[in-house]
Amino acid sequence: MTSSVDSVLVLGGGVAGMAAAQTLGDRNVRVHLVETADRLGGHAASWACMATDSCRQCGACLALDMAQQAARHANISVHLNTTMDTLKKNGPGFDVRLTSGKRIQAARIILATGFTPFDPSVLSGLHFGQHEKLITTARLNQLLKEEALAGFLGNAAAPDIAFIQCVGSRNRELQRDFCSQVCCKISLRHADKLMHLMPDAAITLFHMDLQVIGKETRCLAADLSGRIQLAQGVPAEILEDRETGRLRLITEDPGARARTARSFDLVVLSVGMAPSPELEMLAARLGAGPNVWGFFNTSDASLPDGIHAAGCAAGPRDIPGSIQDGRIAAAKVLADLDPARAKTRDILVWGNGPQAVTIARNLAERGHQTTCFGQGDAPDGILCMAPEKILSVDGVAGCFTVRYLQDGVCRTLTCGAIIAAPEPEFTPAVLRGPVAGTIDLAAFADIPPDRVPESVAILLDYSGPEFKPFARLALTSAMAARTAGRQVTLIMNKMLVHGATGQQRYDQARKAGVRFLRINAPADIQIEKTGTGFSLTLDEATLPGIPVTFSCETLVVPAARVPGRDFQKTAGLLKQALDKEGFLQSANVRHRPVQSPRKGIYFAGPGHDEVDDADLAEELDAILADLDFSGPSPEPGVEINQKKCAQCLTCLRICPHHAIVLNDKARPEIVPAACFSCHLCVANCPALAIESGHFSTDRLADQFQKDRMVILACQRSAALAAGPLDLPDHIQLVPVPCACRTSPSLVLKALLAGASQVIVAGCHEHNCRSMDGSTTAAREVARLQTLPGITPDRVSWHPVAASETQRFARILLDAGMS
């Protein structure tokens, strides 16, 4: 059992460190969270919100929410402006002295020192620092956060803006032969944000191979195509046009076989990630051996026993990925400190594909009682069943009841958690032509390399942006065939180089002589069947005007990944939304990557995202981090007064977290373990039977004062944004647990109390932790505005993210003037 001396030291107060600290703190472990800066939150907390008309899932807002929670956490001691000074091994733990002089006995250490943006002045040809309008993505974030971009661009209505990807990434000469994983997503979001702010801007995004990976990015890239120009090929020299003062780039003119100069008002360098200077300083003291890049994401890196790396200290990751990694590290520490504490549960794996079986096997190995919906041989410890029909999924985390039909009989299964991992469908690619006789990639990968025909071509990106695991599979099987002496050609629009060693794998394949051809669109390839195989003629993107031709015996085309036919029904049974493409799990960043708004229901595998085997293991770790060591249930602060309850079951119907169940007396009851405390039920109970400790209507109404501007602000977004603002006396901020708490009656009460105006402010659409809280609030405000005497300058709705302090200040200023 952990004792007071058994505290855990978390080095780094960014999202990974905070997630680790929170996870440990929630399980009653004492945590020392040590941060060199003067605030928690890391880079993410200083980044701009990328929401346009709705959330773009960047996750920056999460950092501020987490920082507030960590600072308030009873089990977390936060040490700011501090780092580790000395470290001495003491048994399995460590004696640590901080630079503040404080001594800590740490049972374990989590290294979460984050990253530092690559310094582009290393690349002398960019002339970084010599032109004001040549900036990095980090600086653009700052300008956006401070609402200073328009001024910075001289209020130009239609600026020409360039993004240059892979600055300091994918560069073997710099000993940085890795993809920084996040930059393409960041630049796509930035481009989207800029188009939102300046609809007449002309944006060009220069990339090496645009990494369109993950449901959020796929949708965004599709949405942006046509609105911005995507240009393959990255300029590496930024010149100044002396006459106009603009920035000039020389690029290949795709139409002619020539170079051309293009001028821009702003050039944004999408800089990669480098290890933080703190890590470089601490590595020796910790006895840590990072890899050549300075990270811990390859097998040649090493960490001493008792020290775990999390987040970007381990390797480049995005914000949701870092949070997940922090939780996984915390779970490893928990398992390490007190293995007996791990709970075992009954878990249902919903799915019958190979990934579902992998998950089930893993769960069984860790002692969980596992049931798998699927046919086939049941490995030891797994109960496999193939119901004819699943009828319903009721209950809450810890106690789900699944009713299903088998052999014509309705049966019931109870389980503590459900992992939804159904297999998507893979539809065979249909070639324009049409040409028959191609081989599916998965089938090709199963052919032993020495039985592969003499010449092979693999055709990627043919049915849309390639499914990430297939890009990897194509590369590995191409490499295997090449090693066996085969002539291998890989045709692609872009090569996905995700993962720590994706770039190295691609480099090795080229070096081994796999021939890579690039096409702009599938229409650029003509395929003909010949006596011995196929003849391909294509307009190679790097050689415009020289159509090239070659033949191969075997043509391999991956299938297209599409949502399974039963996904709609599965989502319906689990009471979960599908994403825009029809795959499982909404893109809501509050629950990504693997969780859902319904506690105890998790997503894994390719049915919800572009998940390969390595990702699947990580997803499972993340799920188990949540399951194995679940902490005490938070106090929801809401309760149904059974005397007042009219049993209309409105609450049960609307609860976005399905945390209200009928008890054995057939009356609705809130299950604390499942409740997120959004108060939607409180705002909507017709009998006013649901009572709240902190946010009852009366308690809120008591705060309303005459002649004040009342802001009903979601405590997860707008209230956090207002935190740093020094609000004048005439503005009264009333935090609410979620925007959906603001029922029309509450707003009317504020007006009756004499409020000069009421502003309801909450998360951006699709960012609400309770899914529809913001849209509900926006709808209610719009409805109020139809009432006589209530004009938009008296009652209004504003989506404001936690990171939008400056924007919120402007909104309040504008509102005050109206």
Next chain:
Amino acid sequence: METAPLDKNTELGRLLNRLTRGDNIDECLTCGICNSRCTWFDGPGGPLPRQIVRMAALGLEQALVDSHMLWDCLICNRCTQACPMGITMDLVVTRARGLAAADGQIPGDIRKGIKTRLELGDVNGLTTEEFVETVEWMSEEFADEMEDPEARIPHDQPGCRFLYLPNPRELGINLMHLTAMARLFYAMGETWTLSSHHTDVTNWGYFVGKEDVAKEMVRMVVEPAEALGIETLVLSECGHGYHVLKCKAAQLLGREPKFNVVSIPELCLAYAQKGILKFDPDVHPYEIAYHDPCNVARKSGGYEAPRQLLALCCHGVRELVPNREDGVCCGGGGGILQDSSSTKKRMITGKPKADQMRATGLKHLATACLSCHRQLGELSTHFELGMKVDTVAALASECLIL
């Protein structure tokens, strides 16, 4: 449209993938960085480095050999400087030129120059008799000029410390330059000599990618120098000559030459630092800009010596922007200057340099390569820059305190 069959297994492909790095065309990431770095900038025509590499990598040998890009390339390696895979463009282009050369596509002047050089040891066709006659006459003049009967321009003296390898122009149209260099050796007080077997620092075999020719030209320099038993071979200010003899000689010959190789500015700087050479900067009472010859700077790492020497000889050195590893080619590299039909083209390739020169607002420019020197002078005239262009060593000689 005619289509080109892909054939990876070509002579060029094999040649270019022989090394693990450097000319490893198969490793091209198709990132396009090279295109943005080409010294032609947005001038009309010129090469697209990525297309050159891709044609080579995909075995489109005929398309590459037929392409104007091969001969437009100034092999300045500006693209290479930023290549994430370290693909060395001068190797790719010169080897592809070597193939084209087999097809008889070498520009006429260069073909003629190579022939003359191989036959007579001098690209301009200077015979040994003419050399001896010229040098002995100059030696007499030099004694008069120095007012020292012992002052000489020696030739074919064995056992000297230094052997000076001049640029052919120093024995042709620019004899004054050779005298200027002689003043420097005189002031150093070391034994030195010219060689009648050594009248030419250039190596046009490198320009056309003919390794056998380049090797023969190196051999023609190295073996007689070794026979003279010299300690150090001092090179005239010549960019590609310096690059080949300094960086490639051992590889071409298959052995290290038995002497050191330095350029004349490097040698002067060393003697200045020893306190033996002294300069009067007031002879050049102005600030001067410095142009990095690609072959000396980016391709051989010789960034600092010419600058440091220049700083001793003038009132300040101004940088062109950009410079050093990002320096812009004068526009005469890669053999283009040696092709008399390319004058018009050289004013296109030289435009970015001319813009840089103009931006300094200065009247003086120095460089450490006689080819750059000629091109820069022509740019100054063509673009009406009013800039006087000198070589670093010539300026040093001018302000030498004897």
